[in-house]
Amino acid sequence: MDLVIKNCKLIGKENSYYIGVKDDKIAQISKNPLKADKIKDAEYNLVIPGLIDPHVHFRDPGLTKKEDFKTGSMAAANGGFTTIIDMPNTIPPTDTLKNFKEKIKIGEKKSIIDFSLHSGINNNTEIEEISNLKPASFKIFMDLHKDNELDELFKNISDINKKIAIPLNQKPKLQEKKDIELSKIDPIKITLHCENKEIIASQTKEINANNLNHTDSPISYTFHRPPQAEIESIKYAIKLSKKYNIAIHICHLTVKKALDLVNNAKNKENVDISCEATPHHLLLNSDAFNSYGTLVKTNPPLRPSVENITVTNLKNIGMIGTDHAPHTLKEKNQGPMESSPGIPNLETTVPPLLTEVNKGNLDLNVLINSMTINVSKRFNLKNKGSLKVGYDGDITIIDMKKEGKINIENFYTKSQYSPFDGFKYKGIAITTISNGKIIMEDGEVYNDNKGKYIV
Numbered sequence: 072m073d074l075v076i077k078n079c080k081l082i083g084k085e086n087s088y089y090i091g092v093k094d095d096k097i098a099q100i101s102k103n104p105l106k107a108d109k110i111k112d113a114e115y116n117l118v119i120p121g122l123i124d125p126h127v128h129f130r131d132p133g134l135t136k137k138e139d140f141k142t143g144s145m146a147a148a149n150g151g152f153t154t155i156i157d158m159p160n161t162i163p164p165t166d167t168l169k170n171f172k173e174k175i176k177i178g179e180k181k182s183i184i185d186f187s188l189h190s191g192i193n194n195n196t197e198i199e200e201i202s203n204l205k206p207a208s209f210k211i212f213m214d215l216h217k218d219n220e221l222d223e224l225f226k227n228i229s230d231i232n233k234k235i236a237i238p239l240n241q242k243p244k245l246q247e248k249k250d251i252e253l254s255k256i257d258p259i260k261i262t263l264h265c266e267n268k269e270i271i272a273s274q275t276k277e278i279n280a281n282n283l284n285h286t287d288s289p290i291s292y293t294f295h296r297p298p299q300a301e302i303e304s305i306k307y308a309i310k311l312s313k314k315y316n317i318a319i320h321i322c323h324l325t326v327k328k329a330l331d332l333v334n335n336a337k338n339k340e341n342v343d344i345s346c347e348a349t350p351h352h353l354l355l356n357s358d359a360f361n362s363y364g365t366l367v368k369t370n371p372p373l374r375p376s377v378e379n380i381t382v383t384n385l386k387n388i389g390m391i392g393t394d395h396a397p398h399t400l401k402e403k404n405q406g407p408m409e410s411s412p413g414i415p416n417l418e419t420t421v422p423p424l425l426t427e428v429n430k431g432n433l434d435l436n437v438l439i440n441s442m443t444i445n446v447s448k449r450f451n452l453k454n455k456g457s458l459k460v461g462y463d464g465d466i467t468i469i470d471m472k473k474e475g476k477i478n479i480e481n482f483y484t485k486s487q488y489s490p491f492d493g494f495k496y497k498g499i500a501i502t503t504i505s506n507g508k509i510i511m512e513d514g515e516v517y518n519d520n521k522g523k524y525i526v
């Protein structure tokens with residue numbers, strides 16, 4: 072073995088185990104000692120699959136003063152993550168074959184963990200060409216498009232799906248390598264930021280017409296983007312998913328009513344739909360504007376406590392997406408309307424959520440599944456998300472009892488703000504292992520690992 076982790080506590084198991092990694096893969100899980108060049112002692116802490124984040128913004132290329140693939144991936148490792156999926160809203164956007172290939176290159180040069188990419192949406196030729204490189208999904212910001220434009224985008228994707236996503240029972244003869252590659256293309260999925268553009272516009276118009284804008288109050292921004300904008304947008308997304316038979320994934324869901332819509336579509340109407348929630352929407356509500364001002368400005372906004380989702384809803388949500396969305400401090404302090412929306416999260420997700428587990432508010436299995444297997448399954452990340460022989464040697468060790476205070480001074484992200492700074496936690500990731508290589512121990516990240524683009 073290249074690496075053996077000894078004294079591992081595994082979920083649902085009594086004994087302690089040895090996990091052996093060889094050639095980047097989990098090679099053996101055993102009650103009996105295994106031999107290796109390198110031994111890591113888990114000291115009877117909980118050993119889980121490396122965490123996977125389906126939603127980060129590493130800002131590379133073009134916005135690297137906020138973050139880049141190196142610092143972003145180091146922040147991920149520090150938070151216990153071994154795989155991330157990066158969003159396409161960079162400069163230039165990741166929506167052409169050229170830009171997509173360029174981003175893979177940047178990631179393969181700078182990332183210390185494995186990564187996948189969500190693609191942006193451009194013309195049909197670009198979509199088709201990018202789909203050969205197997206992006207996790209194509210991302211649409213619904214708040215940037217009118218309904219008729221969205222209908223057209225879904226139609227374009229469905230045309231491409233019909234053309235290139237070959238149904239399993241109709242595989243062509245596999246003569247050439249090209250054919251083999253084509254035959255493997257899964258139908259394109261669409262990932263969605265759900266807020267209705269027209270509702271936001273009419274809300275803004277009404278606020279301005281009646282002079283209701285309290286421009287000095289950070290919470291005022293949220294009134295422009297009410298829960299109804301999210302709800303109507305999700306309703307329309309479900310409608311388009313049914314009309315064009317396309318699988319959809321809803322990002323950063325915020326209110327219980329939206330969750331009901333998703334679950335109803337999934338369970339009663341057989342819609343191929345999934346969703347995710349951020350740690351800030353699960354743990355904070357709009358009262359946080361009183362303490363943190365525009366630093367907690369994010370899209371969709373934090374919601375009033377009467378309607379926001381909480382950790383008790385996670386079992387029905389199924390996935391955590393951190394929406395790690397770093398900005399500079401200057402960009403975050405431009406007043407309620409002008410400040411950049413987004414909260415960095417990779418290093419502030421595990422400790423607050425494990426604290427909820429320790430308090431008895433959240434089931435540990437629900438949390439871990441939401442950050443591992445549920446993500447890899449949904450986005451077809453092969454050999455990720457589970458501790459099984461043959462799977463990638465991506466492993467995280469968590470200390471459920473360790474207590475401390477979150478301190479952003481110790482973070483690897485470039486961003487310098489967090490509503491969780493100073494948070495008293497119980498439970499944290501103490502070791503991160505990527506493909507059998509230790510990349511984080513007790514908050515120290517070793518940045519010499521090379522991550523790869525995964526399909």
Ligand SMILES: NC(=O)N[C@@H](CC(=O)O)C(=O)O
Pocket residue numbers: 128160264368369370371394396397412413414
């Ligand atoms: N969530 C945010 O408020 N901002 C994200 C964009 C996004 O995910 O909507 C960003 O890129 O900064």
Ligand SMILES: [Zn+2]
Pocket residue numbers: 264322323370371
């Ligand atoms: Zn978004």
Ligand SMILES: [Zn+2]
Pocket residue numbers: 126127128158394395396
């Ligand atoms: Zn985002």
